Amino acid sequence: MNQSNPMPTPMVSSLRLHKNDSEIFDDPKKYRSIVGALQFLTITRPDIAFAVNKCSQFMHQPTIEQWKAVKRILRYLQDWATDLDDRRSISGYLVFLGSNLIAWKCEKQSEVSRSSTKAEYRAVASAQTEVMSIQQFLQESQVSQQVTPMIYCDNQSTCHLAVNPVMHSCCKHLETDLHFLRELVNRK
Known part of the structure; x- marks a missing residue:
C-alpha cells in the first residue's frame, strides 16, 4: 500500500457493504489481521472508527468488496496531512x-x-x-x-x-x- 494514492476519506458515504456483495475474498486470515490492527488503531484515530466498525462486521467471511473497503482505509491513513482544512497531521x-x-x-x-x-x-x-x-x-x-x-x-x-x-x-x-x-x- 506504500505506493498507492492516498484517499481523502476512510470510506465512501454511499458504500453499502453486505454479506453477499461480491465474491468471497481468498485470504480471510489477512483480512482479519488487518481489520484487527485497524480496530486497535481506532483508539488514537477516531476518524476511522465508523469505517473499521463496518468492515469488522464481516470478519467471518469477507468479500472482495469488503477487502476494497479495508484497503481504502489504509490509503486514507497513508495521507499524513489528514485535515482537509489546514493539512495538519x-x-x-x-x-x-x-x-x-x-x-x-x-x-x-x-x-x-x-x-x-x-x-x-x-x-x-x-x-x-x-x-x-x-x-x-x-x-x-x-x-x-x-x-x-x-x-x-x-x-x-x-x-x-x-x-x-x-x-x-x-x-x-x-x-x-x-x-x-x-x-x-x-x-x-
Whole structure:
C-alpha cells in the first residue's frame, strides 16, 4: 500500500457493504489481521472508527468488496496531512506499562508537515516526552523499572533518522527533536 494514492476519506458515504456483495475474498486470515490492527488503531484515530466498525462486521467471511473497503482505509491513513482544512497531521500514541494502557494522546500537530517522516518524527518525540514523564513519576514513586521502554514507529524513514548521526538539510527545522531523540536512542 506504500505506493498507492492516498484517499481523502476512510470510506465512501454511499458504500453499502453486505454479506453477499461480491465474491468471497481468498485470504480471510489477512483480512482479519488487518481489520484487527485497524480496530486497535481506532483508539488514537477516531476518524476511522465508523469505517473499521463496518468492515469488522464481516470478519467471518469477507468479500472482495469488503477487502476494497479495508484497503481504502489504509490509503486514507497513508495521507499524513489528514485535515482537509489546514493539512495538519494528527499525532497519536499509546503508552503501556506491561499490558496495561496507562496514557494515550491524539491531537492535531501545531505545524504543517511537508512529509510523513516529519509528521511521524514529531509524534515520536511527543511520545518520548510522555514516556520520560512516566519514568520520572515511577522513580519518584519508588516503582522499579525492569524493562527499558520501547517506542514503536511504523515509518522506516523516521526510524532511520532517529539513529543516523548525519544531519539532513531537509530536516533542519526538526533539529531540536532530532537531537533529543537521537541522544536518547544512543543512551538506550
